[in-house]
Amino acid sequence: xxxxxxxxxxxxxxxxxxxxxxxxxxxxxxxxxxxxxxxxxxxxxxxxxxxxxxxxxxxxxxxxxxxxxxxxxxxxxxxxxxxxxxxxxxxxxxxxxxxxxxxxxxxxxxxxxxxxxxxxxxxxxxxxxxxxxxxxxxxxxxxxxxxxxxxxxxxxxxxxxxxxxxxxxxxxxxxxxxxxxxxxxxxxxxxxxxxxxxxxxxxxxxxxxxxxxxxxxxxxxxxxxxxxxxxxxxxxxxxxxxxxxxxxxxxxxxxxxxxxxxxxxxxxxxxxxxxxxxxxxxxxxxxxxxxxxxxxxxxxxxxxxxxxxxxxxxxxxxxxxxxxxxxxxxxxxxxxxxxxxxxxxxxxxxxxxxxxxxxxxxxxxx
Numbered sequence: 001x002x003x004x005x006x007x008x009x010x011x012x013x014x015x016x017x018x019x020x021x022x023x024x025x026x027x028x029x030x031x032x033x034x035x036x037x038x039x040x041x042x043x044x045x046x047x048x049x050x051x052x053x054x055x056x057x058x059x060x061x062x063x064x065x066x067x068x069x070x071x072x073x074x075x076x077x078x079x080x081x082x083x084x085x086x087x088x089x090x091x092x093x094x095x096x097x098x099x100x101x102x103x104x105x106x107x108x109x110x111x112x113x114x115x116x117x118x119x120x121x122x123x124x125x126x127x128x129x130x131x132x133x134x135x136x137x138x139x140x141x142x143x144x145x146x147x148x149x150x151x152x153x154x155x156x157x158x159x160x161x162x163x164x165x166x167x168x169x170x171x172x173x174x175x176x177x178x179x180x181x182x183x184x185x186x187x188x189x190x191x192x193x194x195x196x197x198x199x200x201x202x203x204x205x206x207x208x209x210x211x212x213x214x215x216x217x218x219x220x221x222x223x224x225x226x227x228x229x230x231x232x233x234x235x236x237x238x239x240x241x242x243x244x245x246x247x248x249x250x251x252x253x254x255x256x257x258x259x260x261x262x263x264x265x266x267x268x269x270x271x272x273x274x275x276x277x278x279x280x281x282x283x284x285x286x287x288x289x290x291x292x293x294x295x296x297x298x299x300x301x302x303x304x305x306x307x308x309x310x311x312x313x314x315x316x317x318x319x320x321x322x323x324x325x326x327x328x329x330x331x332x333x334x335x336x337x338x339x340x341x342x343x344x345x346x347x348x349x350x351x352x353x354x355x356x357x358x359x360x361x362x363x364x365x366x
Contacts (some may be wrong), residue, residue: 007284008066008109008129015064016041017098018050018071022178023171026276027068034280040064044071048287051357059101062319066104068096068109068279073144074115077260077328080141080183091147100153103164110166111283112155114148116268116293117141118170126335129170129291138329152291159289168291168296172334175353176272177360181217183238185288188302189269192309193361195257199240200315201257210235243318253356255317260325263303268333271348271357274302281344295334296346308351312358 006015018024019041031039040062047072069155073083073090079089095112101108112203119127120135126338132152148170155166179190193236195219201209210231220232223361235241239258279296287291300308306319346357 010035011038011221012036012065013038013040013063014068015062015067016068016070017094018069020044020178021070021072022174022176022180022272023024024068024070025178026160026176026272027070027279030273030276030280033219035194045200049097051303052093055097055101056104059105059114063105064102065258066283067098067107068283069098069110069112071098072113072148074180074187075185076187076191077140077326080144081326082132082184084143086297087141088143088147093178095147095151095154097167099158103162104160104162104359108165109278109283110164111279112151112166112168113167113279114170114291115144115150116172116295117145117329118148118169120153121329121330123332125331126297126333127293128335128340129293134289140326140328155291156289167282167286167288169279169294170267170331170334171278171292172273172292172295173276174270174272175350175357177357177364179272179357181361181365183219188267189305191300192259192306193313193358194365195238195240195259196309196313196315197358197361199255199317200259200313202235202240202242203253203315204281205253216251239322255315256320256321257315257317258322259302259306262323263306263321264301265327265330266299266301266333267305268295269300269305269350269353270294270295270346271353272321274313274346274348277292278339278344278346281342282339285342292338292342293334293336294339295336297334298350299333300350308354309358312354330363 016024016028019028020043047058052202071094075086119131121138123131152168155168158164158166173187179188180186181194182190215224222230241256242253243256244254275294
């Protein structure tokens with residue numbers, strides 16, 4: 001067991017693995033805002049964390065004192081169920097390399113980030129840390145969950161055998177700046193936001209916005225320079241379709257957006273800036289060999305979430321729920337009593353967070 005509490009100072013060398021992603025970039029912003037001056041990171045093109053030799057060389061050269069392990073292959077139901085082999089292989093490789101080299105190179109403290117999908121499919125609600133491995137996992141994301149559970153157990157094992165101060169945190173569903181808006185691989189909230197944003201542009205005949213959006217994030221090779229027919233086909237294939245022309249104006253199309261599942265599953269959403277604040281709090285104040293949930297303790301149905309986004313975006317069309325598609329786990333609410341007892345609570349409520357989220361999206365994706 002670690003004999004001392006290893007606290008960062010403003011000049012500590014801090015490696016953020018996955019610093020360009022939503023989670024890693026939020027941690028980076030938070031540390032910079034607090035005056036930390038020696039933060040390091042490499043893009044996936046510069047450093048493939050799946051490659052053992054590359055990670056060995058990087059740690060031997062840089063010798064970081066603290067590590068935030070935020071790098072991971074992530075995605076929503078479709079991506080998890082489609083790319084099962086990649087999700088388990090990539091995540092196991094990344095965390096095995098980074099955790100082991102942190103031990104080999106004497107890292108003072110490591111924070112490993114997982115996901116609330118580690119809990120059993122039919123887990124009692126809210127989900128307490130002690131419920132891990134008490135039942136079967138949700139099949140659609142089982143490979144990813146198994147990889148993340150392995151990371152937790154790796155940190156626990158290095159803590160027990162070597163005295164390495166490696167701790168783990170399991171955030172709930174996150175959203176915020178630098179999210180992934182690819183309609184095939186994104187999580188539910190960014191997918192909803194982008195679909196509804198494109199639906200609004202379509203009903204307003206705002207083709208400049210649609211083309212700019214597709215140039216920023218092409219869909220299956222279709223970008224802003226593609227023909228009108230090609231764009232309409234790809235939008236329709238992703239559930240964004242024109243149903244008819246409005247007979248009262250003769251101008252505005254009537255648009256319908258199809259969303260996966262019944263809309264009844266409930267999810268907990270935490271703004272990534274709150275998550276980053278919790279991570280810095282934990283690495284500064286927590287030293288136990290037990291992972292901790294990070295969340296807000298509040299949940300919202302996917303249907304209600306879609307309605308809120310519709311109002312914020314200003315979309316007037318229809319939202320349909322395709323019940324032939326899977327819902328995934330019906331409830332995933334984390335128990336955050338351990339984190340709250342440590343003295344940390346979230347500050348960004350869902351409506352405020354969604355408004356700021358859409359403002360950021362408009363600024364960076366049009």
